[in-house]
Amino acid sequence: MKLECQTRIRHDCLQVLHGREKALDVLRQTNLVIIGGTGFVGSWIAEMVATLNDEYQFGIKLSLISRSTDQFAIRLPHFAHRSDVQLIKSDVRQLGQFPMDADWVIHAAANPDVRTHASNPLDTASVIVDGTMSVLRTAERLGRLKKLLYLSSGLVCGSQPASVKGVSESAQGAPTPDASFIYPNAKRFAETLCSAARAQSRIPVLVARPFSFIGPYQSLDTPWAQTTFLSDALRGHPIRLQGDGQVVRSYLYGSDAAYWFLKILTAGQAGDVVNVGSPVGIALQDLAKEVAKNFEPSPDIMFNTAPRSTGKSAQLLPDTTHAQNDYGLSVFTPLEEAIKLTAQWHAMQNN
Amino acid sequence: MRERKIVISDPSLRDGNHAVQHALREDQIAAYCKAADAAGVSIVEVGHGNGLGASSLQLGEAATPDHIALATARANLIKSKLGIHVIPGFATIERDLKPALELGVDVVRVASHCTEADICERHISYSRSMGSEVWGCLMMSHMISPALLLEQARKMESYGAEGVVFMDSSGHYIPDDVRQRVETLVDGLSIAVGFHGHNNLGLAIANSMAAADAGATLLDGCARGFGAGAGNTQLEVLVAVLERIGYSTGIDLYKMLDAADLAEKILMKEVPTISSVSVVSGMAGVFSGFMKPVTRIAKEFNIDPRDVFFELGRRKIIAGQEDIILEVAKELAQQAGRR
Numbered sequence: 132m133k134l135e136c137q138t139r140i141r142h143d144c145l146q147v148l149h150g151r152e153k154a155l156d157v158l159r160q161t162n163l164v165i166i167g168g169t170g171f172v173g174s175w176i177a178e179m180v181a182t183l184n185d186e187y188q189f190g191i192k193l194s195l196i197s198r199s200t201d202q203f204a205i206r207l208p209h210f211a212h213r214s215d216v217q218l219i220k221s222d223v224r225q226l227g228q229f230p231m232d233a234d235w236v237i238h239a240a241a242n243p244d245v246r247t248h249a250s251n252p253l254d255t256a257s258v259i260v261d262g263t264m265s266v267l268r269t270a271e272r273l274g275r276l277k278k279l280l281y282l283s284s285g286l287v288c289g290s291q292p293a294s295v296k297g298v299s300e301s302a303q304g305a306p307t308p309d310a311s312f313i314y315p316n317a318k319r320f321a322e323t324l325c326s327a328a329r330a331q332s333r334i335p336v337l338v339a340r341p342f343s344f345i346g347p348y349q350s351l352d353t354p355w356a357q358t359t360f361l362s363d364a365l366r367g368h369p370i371r372l373q374g375d376g377q378v379v380r381s382y383l384y385g386s387d388a389a390y391w392f393l394k395i396l397t398a399g400q401a402g403d404v405v406n407v408g409s410p411v412g413i414a415l416q417d418l419a420k421e422v423a424k425n426f427e428p429s430p431d432i433m434f435n436t437a438p439r440s441t442g443k444s445a446q447l448l449p450d451t452t453h454a455q456n457d458y459g460l461s462v463f464t465p466l467e468e469a470i471k472l473t474a475q476w477h478a479m480q481n482n
Numbered sequence: 483m484r485e486r487k488i489v490i491s492d493p494s495l496r497d498g499n500h501a502v503q504h505a506l507r508e509d510q511i512a513a514y515c516k517a518a519d520a521a522g523v524s525i526v527e528v529g530h531g532n533g534l535g536a537s538s539l540q541l542g543e544a545a546t547p548d549h550i551a552l553a554t555a556r557a558n559l560i561k562s563k564l565g566i567h568v569i570p571g572f573a574t575i576e577r578d579l580k581p582a583l584e585l586g587v588d589v590v591r592v593a594s595h596c597t598e599a600d601i602c603e604r605h606i607s608y609s610r611s612m613g614s615e616v617w618g619c620l621m622m623s624h625m626i627s628p629a630l631l632l633e634q635a636r637k638m639e640s641y642g643a644e645g646v647v648f649m650d651s652s653g654h655y656i657p658d659d660v661r662q663r664v665e666t667l668v669d670g671l672s673i674a675v676g677f678h679g680h681n682n683l684g685l686a687i688a689n690s691m692a693a694a695d696a697g698a699t700l701l702d703g704c705a706r707g708f709g710a711g712a713g714n715t716q717l718e719v720l721v722a723v724l725e726r727i728g729y730s731t732g733i734d735l736y737k738m739l740d741a742a743d744l745a746e747k748i749l750m751k752e753v754p755t756i757s758s759v760s761v762v763s764g765m766a767g768v769f770s771g772f773m774k775p776v777t778r779i780a781k782e783f784n785i786d787p788r789d790v791f792f793e794l795g796r797r798k799i800i801a802g803q804e805d806i807i808l809e810v811a812k813e814l815a816q817q818a819g820r821r
Contacts, residue, residue: 249599374674437524439675
């Protein structure tokens with residue numbers, strides 16, 4: 132990764148931490164393990180921890196467990212040689228080399244790529260369900276464990292009813308129980324496993340439900356709106372909209388998300404469930420325009436030849452009242468800025 | 483409901499190639515493209531009957547290579563988009579798809595048998611990443627239930643398809659079948675839904691109407707029905723009927739009728755009709771493209787081609803399994819003690 136890109140990430144982390152780092156003081160001189168630590172979320176939390184160590188002398192010992200540590204070391208080489216970071220190559224379902232002195236554990240292992248969910252639903256479910264069982268069994272043997280944060284999904288409550296502004300943690304909906312919804316259904320069951328482990332083994336586990344994110348480290352190969360728009364624009368193509376552009380989503384920037392996860396991990400009570408995302412919705416047509424603004428010449432925005440009108444799942448936004456009121460969390464990086472930072476970062480990487 | 487716009491995709495120069503053993507020439511492609519473009523057809527699909535890269539001894543060699551057919555069409559389409567039909571396996575990304583996109587293809591329709599959407603992932607993703615409009619097509623869709631069709635369509639959606647067309651490849655549907663499937667797809671997908679009909683049972687227009695009424699926004703049709711077997715949905719009739727009942731297609735009816743007249747004159751050896759064998763093919767749910775080989779082989783073995791079709795249907799034979807025709811014919815002949 133280019134030095135200027137590293138510098139930009141560090142800057143983003145510092146921006147979020149400025150005046151807020153004391154809220155994470157309990158992490159000082161402790162051991163944090165992130166399982167599934169080399170994806171978008173894991174990479175950003177690792178960057179945030181590195182910033183806490185380098186700039187605020189937190190002395191956190193970080194272990195990143197993943198099947199793809201080799202690619203991580205190539206993608207983020209500045210982590211490969213840090214003495215405070217340990218990369219452990221392992222499948223979440225067979226955690227043979229787990230650091231038994233862990234104080235904090237974040238379980239983020241899952242593949243969020245919808246193409247994998249569609250083509251390999253059983254493997255998708257196995258990583259989530261068998262993986263969570265494996266993490267919980269391992270957690271039973273951790274003598275120093277203070278908290279385990281499970282990263283579930285904002286999709287576990289199914290689609291958002293038209294009558295509400297955002298999906299709250301207590302929403303009673305559920306995904307349809309068929310193969311197309313294997314990911315949220317598996318995540319939903321994994322939440323139940325966490326609850327069972329808390330009840331049976333007193334494991335101090337709580338749940339974060341991520342919604343949509345944006346930022347560096349998000350692969351532009353993934354077929355999500357924000358990534359395909361950026362990918363189109365970076366390739367010099369028109370930005371293509373799949374539907375009528377009226378679908379509404381919200382996006383939280385990577386450094387914001389990393390801080391949210393660390394704050395929830397350290398301040399949360401076992402058994403709590405917290406939405407992680409931005410409550411500020413944007414129609415995809417407007418998102419495309421925001422992306423286009425960051426490129427010169429500005430790409431055209433194209434619609435499909437035969438677009439269909441917005442369906443019933445037109446909006447999916449988190450209700451973040453709980454995160455705001457009980458954790459003091461909010462959106463630190465406005466979406467316009469988040470898009471700009473992401474576009475600039477990818478452009479720097481490509482140049 | 484009927485004030486909606488329906489987009490028309492015209493595969494006359496692709497599906498029609500089945501009807502002439504893939505013999506369409508450059509001059510024919512150029513002339514029909516000009517006429518379709520003048521009529522305002524949204525998408526004109528061009529290529530070998532089985533799509534890009536399918537020209538072969540087994541499937542029939544195309545008289546016009548893909549790159550010439552596409553370059554010719556591109557040069558003669560101004561307003562209309564240029565589309566291709568892509569079946570992964572026949573078409574590879576490096577050898578076929580990449581050069582096709584470089585020639586200016588606008589719309590890529592990646593197709594698989596209705597239960598095999600998984601094979602489309604790389605072709606859909608690649609086309610999408612290159613900035614093309616990408617549709618998924620599920621062929622022989624009558625062979626699975628609406629719920630299973632939705633499962634497969636969702637895969638295509640997850641790979642990045644902007645719409646899914648389900649194909650009545652054997653002309654087997656009646657309007658209720660189509661309505662049920664469109665409703666299921668529209669309800670379960672967030673992308674557009676399209677329908678591609680064949681006319682074995684004389685219902686291609688009625689089925690297309692049912693699709694439109696149930697929420698499909700794209701319909702396929704071929705000039706004079708030029709296509710495999712009993713032919714496709716007859717495009718100029720489809721446009722007229724859509725106009726008659728209030729849908730907008732953006733197509734100039736007179737110019738469309740002219741294009742159909744031209745197609746009959748310059749593209750076809752014979753205008754598709756619903757022969758007795760076509761009816762049986764539709765009833766049996768066997769791919770319309772089997773008509774010519776079934777007729778030929780049945781004649782060779784002195785058996786009734788209708789029996790062959792029903793047996794092929796019973797065995798759930800699909801395109802690509804043409805060698806089974808011979809096996810079936812041989813068995814039927816043996817049973818009849820004729821050979």
